[in-house]
Amino acid sequence: MKGSVSLLFVLMASSAMAHREDTPINSGSELRDWCKEESEATLIGKGLTPFNWSASYWDQGNVLMAKGKWRINGSDVTVECRIARGAEARFAMMSIQDSQ
Numbered sequence: 001m002k003g004s005v006s007l008l009f010v011l012m013a014s015s016a017m018a019h020r021e022d023t024p025i026n027s028g029s030e031l032r033d034w035c036k037e038e039s040e041a042t043l044i045g046k047g048l049t050p051f052n053w054s055a056s057y058w059d060q061g062n063v064l065m066a067k068g069k070w071r072i073n074g075s076d077v078t079v080e081c082r083i084a085r086g087a088e089a090r091f092a093m094m095s096i097q098d099s100q
Helices: 015-021 028-045
Strands: 006-010 051-060 063-072 075-084 093-098
Touching: 028 051, 028 063, 028 075, 028 093
Parallel strands: none
Antiparallel strands: 006 093, 051 063, 063 075, 075 093
């Protein structure tokens, strides 16, 4: 990836994914897994090949946080996700940033 790319996604439910988007996220590990799946799909959709995922998660009060990293074309790409504990997945936020 060249340059610095910063994307912020607020995911909304679609009729095709309504069942998945309605699933509540109750723990940091659930958010971490959601963050991996959604960021991988987003990056692949942009023609990139992410690999070597690593991530950590924590909570700040009632907010669940996850921060992960993909390796793409020799660079690290950072992914951050957050959601209120118990909120449906469609309310999760994800940002993807090239770490250069």
